[in-house]
Amino acid sequence: MTSLQPILLAAVLLWSARLKTFSKYAESSARRSPLARLLGDRRAVPAYRGVGVIEAAVAVLLLVRPSIGTWACAALGVGFVAYLAYGRLFAKEASCGCMSAQPSPIRARSFLRAFLVIALALVPVPVSLAGAGLVVAEALLFAALSTELDRHWLVPLRRLKARWTHPLASPGDFPVPVASSVEQLQRSSAYRELAPSLRSDLREHWDEGEWRLLLYSVTHAGVPASVVFAVPRLRYAPTDVRAAVVAESGETLATLHSAAQPEYAI
Amino acid sequence: MDRRALLTSAVLAGATAFGSLAPETAFAQAAAQPVQPGEKDPNFAEGRVTGLVDTMLMVTGSDNTLWRIRITQGTSIWKLRPTTLDKVAVGDGLYARGARLADGTLAADAVWVNIVNLQVHIAALSRNTIHFDHRGKRVVGHVVPGTSAAVYNGTPAIGDMSMVQVGKHAQVIGAWLPDTNEIEIATLHTSA
Numbered sequence A: 001m002t003s004l005q006p007i008l009l010a011a012v013l014l015w016s017a018r019l020k021t022f023s024k025y026a027e028s029s030a031r032r033s034p035l036a037r038l039l040g041d042r043r044a045v046p047a048y049r050g051v052g053v054i055e056a057a058v059a060v061l062l063l064v065r066p067s068i069g070t071w072a073c074a075a076l077g078v079g080f081v082a083y084l085a086y087g088r089l090f091a092k093e094a095s096c097g098c099m100s101a102q103p104s105p106i107r108a109r110s111f112l113r114a115f116l117v118i119a120l121a122l123v124p125v126p127v128s129l130a131g132a133g134l135v136v137a138e139a140l141l142f143a144a145l146s147t148e149l150d151r152h153w154l155v156p157l158r159r160l161k162a163r164w165t166h167p168l169a170s171p172g173d174f175p176v177p178v179a180s181s182v183e184q185l186q187r188s189s190a191y192r193e194l195a196p197s198l199r200s201d202l203r204e205h206w207d208e209g210e211w212r213l214l215l216y217s218v219t220h221a222g223v224p225a226s227v228v229f230a231v232p233r234l235r236y237a238p239t240d241v242r243a244a245v246v247a248e249s250g251e252t253l254a255t256l257h258s259a260a261q262p263e264y265a266i
Numbered sequence B: 001m002d003r004r005a006l007l008t009s010a011v012l013a014g015a016t017a018f019g020s021l022a023p024e025t026a027f028a029q030a031a032a033q034p035v036q037p038g039e040k041d042p043n044f045a046e047g048r049v050t051g052l053v054d055t056m057l058m059v060t061g062s063d064n065t066l067w068r069i070r071i072t073q074g075t076s077i078w079k080l081r082p083t084t085l086d087k088v089a090v091g092d093g094l095y096a097r098g099a100r101l102a103d104g105t106l107a108a109d110a111v112w113v114n115i116v117n118l119q120v121h122i123a124a125l126s127r128n129t130i131h132f133d134h135r136g137k138r139v140v141g142h143v144v145p146g147t148s149a150a151v152y153n154g155t156p157a158i159g160d161m162s163m164v165q166v167g168k169h170a171q172v173i174g175a176w177l178p179d180t181n182e183i184e185i186a187t188l189h190t191s192a
Helices: A005-022 A026-032 A034-039 A042-064 A066-090 A110-120 A129-144 A145-165 A178-186 A189-199 B004-013
Strands: A204-208 A211-220 A225-233 A242-246 A254-255 B045-054 B054-058 B066-079 B079-081 B093-098 B106-111 B115-124 B129-134 B137-143 B148-151 B167-175 B182-190
Touching: A005 A026, A005 A042, A005 A066, A005 A110, A005 A129, A026 A034, A026 A042, A026 B167, A034 A042, A034 A066, A034 B045, A042 A066, A066 A110, A066 A189, A110 A129, A145 B079, A178 A225, A189 A211, A189 B079, A204 A242, A204 B004, A211 B004, A211 B066, A211 B093, A225 B148, B045 B066, B045 B106, B054 B093, B066 B093, B115 B137, B115 B182
Parallel strands: B066 B106, B137 B182, B148 B182
Antiparallel strands: A204 A211, A211 A225, A225 A242, A242 A254, B045 B054, B045 B093, B054 B066, B066 B079, B093 B106, B115 B129, B115 B167, B129 B137, B167 B182
16 A cells, blocks of 8 residues: 555545445435436436445445556546536535435535545555644545534534624614613503504604603594603603693693503503 | 704603693594404505605505505604605505595505514524524514614513524514515514
8 A cells, every 4th residue: 555545535435335325314315416306216216326336346446456446536536526516507406415314405515525535536645644644634624525514513613603702792782772662651651541542653753861752643632633752761660751742833732741550550 | 853852842841731631532532433344444555565656655455456545744654663755665565554535545644664573483693684484484684783672581672682592483573675585673572
């Protein structure tokens, strides 16, 4: 043996062949793969198993006769690229079905992995300590390019990132939402007294010091008017809510202070 | 704003009650015409905006009813937030409530533009975006900083959305972006 890479490649191919031949998920995996689109559902399963057998054969060849095996492996790699390209173009929803029954859509990483197989097959690595380190690095790169392994390292990392830097967290303080002021308003007795004659939803709102002012339309003595409510903005005190009914001429028709909360309203 | 200053002083300065308010008399209402069971409420309209003429909205209902909706000074317009008529565009969906006039137009009291109310699951989070699963379909919710609010466990709404968690059930009130599967979030009710 003059190169360490065939061992890595053989391991990868055997792993891949195991799924396609012995795994109980082989059939469902075949039906999800682009082969189903290429050959039809019925012929996809035997074809899929056939690919597994070829992969196993190349793996054995890599271990027994590396000089021929590497070329066979490179040819297999080219086949993988063509297969992925077909899947990407014509079976967009299909799962790669490459190395795991885990559904894994065909993306750039799948192509990079197939190119890596070709590169590893063609470039020998001498048997030495540095060479062994290089092969380990290659194996890690291979794992990083495998979407099938994401759930073991990428998904937990993403979860950790989401926990530490929440995507919806924003720096600084938040203004009190209008929905909060409206809810407080609706719990005041002033609102309850006026509610039957309110005609509109919230028309406008603005802040004035510690107050938030909410404007509604109202019918007062049969005439359309506006009612403006003053709600405490930074504290919860529905009993402090005040209201004024203002005619379109600007004349104040009535003012209203909230009474103490009856028990059922709290 | 002059008008706002007037309204503000009316409610905040008015320590003296203008005559004692007798709501029974002052706010007595003509009994609303009851809607017969099975009949359509004549004072309610829904549909997509097909035209805008001055303060009149031309709306085609989902049952192809053609509505003319009159917007007045006292009409409230909601489109993600309380807003004005100039924010309403052709293609928007709306619900309107008001009073039918003799000429067939609906004088709107309140108009809700593009409002949606969805029962969803939170499927994913990204920068200022929440992906919802709504009966197996994906809905993209945009968080609008300063406007979007979250209600956790029924407590008062707050602007901090950072307690939203993937996998939780949620009810979301939002404004649909017409002809997309995207909404802008007004209020998100969820558990934390």
